[in-house]
Amino acid sequence: MNNVVPIYINSLSKSFGNKLVLNNLNLIVEKPSIISIVGNNGAGKSVFLHCMLNFMKYDSGEIRILNQNIDDRIFLRKNTAFVSSDHQDYLEKLTVEEYFELLIDIYQLPANQTINIYHQLSEELNITKELGTNFSELSFGTKKKVQLIGAILYDPKLLVCDEIFEGLDYQATEWVKNLFKKRKAENKTTLFTSHILQHTTEVADRLYRLEGGRLIEEYIN
Numbered sequence: 001m002n003n004v005v006p007i008y009i010n011s012l013s014k015s016f017g018n019k020l021v022l023n024n025l026n027l028i029v030e031k032p033s034i035i036s037i038v039g040n041n042g043a044g045k046s047v048f049l050h051c052m053l054n055f056m057k058y059d060s061g062e063i064r065i066l067n068q069n070i071d072d073r074i075f076l077r078k079n080t081a082f083v084s085s086d087h088q089d090y091l092e093k094l095t096v097e098e099y100f101e102l103l104i105d106i107y108q109l110p111a112n113q114t115i116n117i118y119h120q121l122s123e124e125l126n127i128t129k130e131l132g133t134n135f136s137e138l139s140f141g142t143k144k145k146v147q148l149i150g151a152i153l154y155d156p157k158l159l160v161c162d163e164i165f166e167g168l169d170y171q172a173t174e175w176v177k178n179l180f181k182k183r184k185a186e187n188k189t190t191l192f193t194s195h196i197l198q199h200t201t202e203v204a205d206r207l208y209r210l211e212g213g214r215l216i217e218e219y220i221n
């Protein structure tokens with residue numbers, strides 16, 4: 001029996017000064033699935049994802065990912081991946097290939113096999129020419145592709161993507177949707193934010209709107 005709850009968030013609050021961004025927000029994802037969050041600019045989607053993955057401090061609430069409290073940051077980093085909407089500070093000065101090599105070391109992945117996989121994925125996503133380029137010099141969409149490939153290499157149980165479809169071409173968009181579905185078939189959870197409702201409704205099992213600092217479930221036809 002699978003008792004692992006991918007996401008459990010109870011009464012999460014976060015403010016900046018006197019500006020309350022997350023207001024007793026709750027989210028329970030009880031089984032591997034594809035979850036989407038939409039919301040207006042400034043609604044708090046990115047702040048929510050950063051708190052959830054312990055990249056940002058929050059004021060109060062309880063967050064458990066895959067049954068573990070997020071204070072266990074090593075567990076969190078091993079079992080989750082974050083594809084940010086624009087940059088990843090620690091990546092900026094690495095080339096794409098250096099980043100993938102670093103992941104092989106950190107996650108103790110089988111080197112030859114993983115090198116073959118990232119070359120294959122780089123071809124599929126049309127970024128082979130960028131393997132020697134510094135992350136900071138890549139285009140918006142390419143940065144997302146690189147982070148996605150990095151995530152696939154260590155195959156986390158929870159993949160979190162911020163504004164994933166923005167900046168991706170048609171082919172990459174379809175590729176990402178297939179990736180999310182494949183992950184679900186393998187009992188892994190994906191949570192993504194997006195402004196593009198069409199992609200959201202095509203792929204998500206559950207859709208939430210972040211509004212007034214809380215998540216409100218919307219129904220997908």
Ligand SMILES: Nc1ncnc2c1ncn2[C@@H]1O[C@H](COP(=O)(O)OP(=O)(O)OP(=O)(O)O)[C@@H](O)[C@H]1O
Pocket residue numbers: 016021039040041042043044045046047048
């Ligand atoms: N480090 C920070 N310091 C102060 N305010 C912040 C900080 N980060 C975010 N905010 C504020 O929190 C609110 C939510 O921002 P957030 O980036 O989470 O919105 P979002 O829903 O992701 O928006 P978008 O769709 O435009 O990306 C905004 O009002 C923003 O100005």
